[in-house]
Amino acid sequence: MFQVGGLTAFTVALLVAVAPASVGVGSVSITGRSHGDMSSLVAEVSLDATGRKLLVRLKSSPPDGDEYTLSLTGSLKTATGRPLSGDVDVRVFLLEGDVDGSGEVTATDIMAVRRAAAEGLGDPWLDVDRSGAVTVGDMRAVRARLGRRVE
Ligand SMILES: [Ca+2]
Ligand SMILES: [Ca+2]
Known part of the structure; x- marks a missing residue:
């Protein structure tokens, strides 16, 4: 909801x-x-x-x-x-970079951003670096946060 x-x-x-x-x-x-x-x-x-x-x-x-x-x-x-x-x-x-809302930044999040960038999706939660578009830069931004999790 x-x-x-x-x-x-x-x-x-x-x-x-x-x-x-x-x-x-x-x-x-x-x-x-x-x-x-x-x-x-x-x-x-x-x-x-x-x-x-x-x-x-x-x-x-x-x-x-x-x-x-x-x-x-x-x-x-x-x-x-x-x-x-x-x-x-x-x-x-x-959690910045946790685009699938799992509570942890993992390779799954990078793949979700890669797929969105390839398909031209622009959902705001995928625009991790807030550039206004979902690109390879967002994949880098997620990768930089790999392993972070909600405590
Ligand atoms: Ca995640
Ligand atoms: Ca971006």
């Missing part, structure tokens, strides 16, 4: 539509396993036209090399005014 696009924005697909008036920077919390509450990094939470997808922008990326829990808070309400229920947490790894 969560998809991390780079380190500064993500979207949340909701099972039910929420009331636009209940959507705000307090709708989402971010907690790092090592770094604690990083919710103050949330710059903007908006709702798309369907009312079932939240777009979350962060002021800056949380510190690299940690595991973060992204949660929807009780301030979000459905169109009928009820709090959202169900499983609304997800854990993500933030």
Whole structure:
């Protein structure tokens, strides 16, 4: 349900539509396993036209090399005014070079970037060196981080 696009924005697909008036920077919390509450990094939470997808922008990326829990808070309400229920947490790894989100930078990540570069894909999490495109430079950037893992 969560998809991390780079380190500064993500979207949340909701099972039910929420009331636009209940959507705000307090709708989402971010907690790092090592770094604690990083919710103050949330710059903007908006709702798309369907009312079932939240777009979350962060002021800056949380510190690299940690595991973060992204949660929807009780301030979000459905169109009928009820709090959202169900499983609304997800854990993500933030680790530069770990493009497949396994929590560790391995040869698999290099291969994923190589494949993306060959196919001309430009997904933001594959642009490890943030040049704006996925190229051989990103393979080098992943290789330089080989062996790093989320502690
Ligand atoms: Ca990986
Ligand atoms: Ca790049």
